[in-house]
Amino acid sequence: MRTAVLRQVRRIEVERVAAPRPAAGEALVELRSVGLCGSDLAAFRGHHPFRSPPVVLGHEGAGRVVRAASGRGPADGTRVAVLPLAACRRCERCESGLAHLCPHRRVPGAGLPGLLAGRVALPVETLVPIDDELTYDEGALIEPAAVAWHTVRAAGVRHGSRVAVLGAGAVGALTAATARLHGAADVLVSDVREAALTLAAYVSGCRTRRVGDVGTEDLTESADAFDAVVVASGHPTCLDEALTLCRPRGTVIVLPMFARPVTAALNPLVLKEIHVRGACLYTPDDFRAAARAVGARTLDVRPLATAEALPLDAAQDVFEAFDGGHDTVKYRLDPSR
Template sequence: MKVLICDEPGKLSVIDRPEPTPGAGEVLVRIRRVGICGTDFHIFQGKHPFLEYPRVMGHELSGTVERAPANSDLKPGQNVYVVPYLSCGRCVACRKGVSNACQNISVLGVHSDGGMAELLCVPVSNVVPIGDTPLNDAAMIEFLAIGAHGVKRGGIGAQDRVLVVGSGPIGMSAIIFAKARGAHVTVMDVREDRLAFTQDQLGADALLVANADAEAKAGSATGGDFFDAVIDCTGNLAAMQRGFGFVGHGGRYVLVSVVRDNLTFSDPEFHKRETTLFASRNAQPDDFAEVVHQMQAGKVPTRALNTHSGPLTAGPELFRDWLRPEAGVIKAILEV
């Protein structure tokens, strides 16, 4: 089978590997679409802190069942999406039902080889039928679920005034699902082109350029109240620390971003506002289901999000092209 492998930072190759054989309780999935994530670009650039090369990337996956265990409900030919988080089922997080925070989690395409391949073996519990959802859309379910999970973590509702910081794909997902819950959503970013997209395509209610005047403008726009909830999706340490100042009294701050560093904030301000701070990691099964539900309800503009596509075998050239800011990539998908 054909596989796209990252041999080392900056080097991708298309190689042949033997077809995998599913073990007990595993499904053999013929991969059809692979969404490209910021994580994949970081792996390609050598910026991912927890990764060993060579690595087959790919964790935003849709495909078709090739072979399934006899005792499962899956049938050959069914279109499916893959949940890429392989949890242990035994640790304290798994026992509490929060397998997204599993102590021993392995993410396909990061900790183990992923789906930039023609075939992949996956535990049956990680394979979900998609019915008539198009394969391109199904390959976007995972990144959308991350935003949906962050919105859920923040307890966002119709009464809330929300600030989403960062208008990359995960930020866009948070916008979509905060809007789906009826919230008033302001988006802040340094890129005015991305801000315009969130208003034109995603229905953002207000925009805020992340310049030196942002706090003053946010205070003026909210009558000095600031925001009931702030959701950070920047992956930028300075932005994450700055975000505390946009949370109103009694508000919530959700960190979807993660950086390999220590965050600092003003403890007097944190206490004065009685801020609630949430981490938001990966996604849970109900978040994936929420994405599918909102897709079927027409609340997710998948065509606008999927800006680029190309064949798996052209991956080495496409990755370099898609990394250029002027390429205007929001979500790129490899076709297998």
């Protein structure tokens, strides 16, 4: 089989390797669609905190089981989305329902195999069956949808909430759509990229606003207006903007990992008693809830999957395009091709 290996910073090589042999409790999965996200790009650029060459990237994936685990898990032929997180299930955090914060967790590229490979051996608990009506590309988008689902829950969004999302990438667009699904009355998505805003509006049905230069002056007319503000952009001024937009005693949720330290004027945080928290990954329950919503298409990810997944041999070109700033497209690769 073939696999795409990040051999050095900004250099991916497609190599032929032997197919893995599943261990006890694992199933062999043929990957059919793998999405790329900002953390993959960070690794490609050499900025990721724990994924560094040589490593196989990719954690947003869907495929089918070609060799089931003995006695449990999905049967041969089952179409699955990959929940790219394996926790120890024994520590205090796991027992408290916080498996995504398990200190012993394994994720693709760090304890679990990266998904940019023809076949991978994965623990059965990471395999979530999907309906035959769902495409593999939709299945691969369950992972970023789960990030959005967890973010909206962390923000406390409920019926009537006003929500601002700073950043109109795939996760930002899905966060806006998920907020609407949870009953938000008003959702605003902002970005500097007109094309990204157009897609976000299509995905979420929310209103959008283009900011000419990311900074607090662009949205000051909305100061103190939002119950929850989600920072879904890694731009260093977004935290200042979020604190401006958040109402007193509202919540700011920070999603990205930043390439360098971020500074912000914290007086609004103090004067408005704003609650700031991070949102990391998702719980298994969040992932399965997102999978149900995507499967029912109440959370419709199809607008993000209009372009065909490209063959694995295109990995270098795809990462270069992503690296070049063409990030209004949700890039996906099909390792089976």
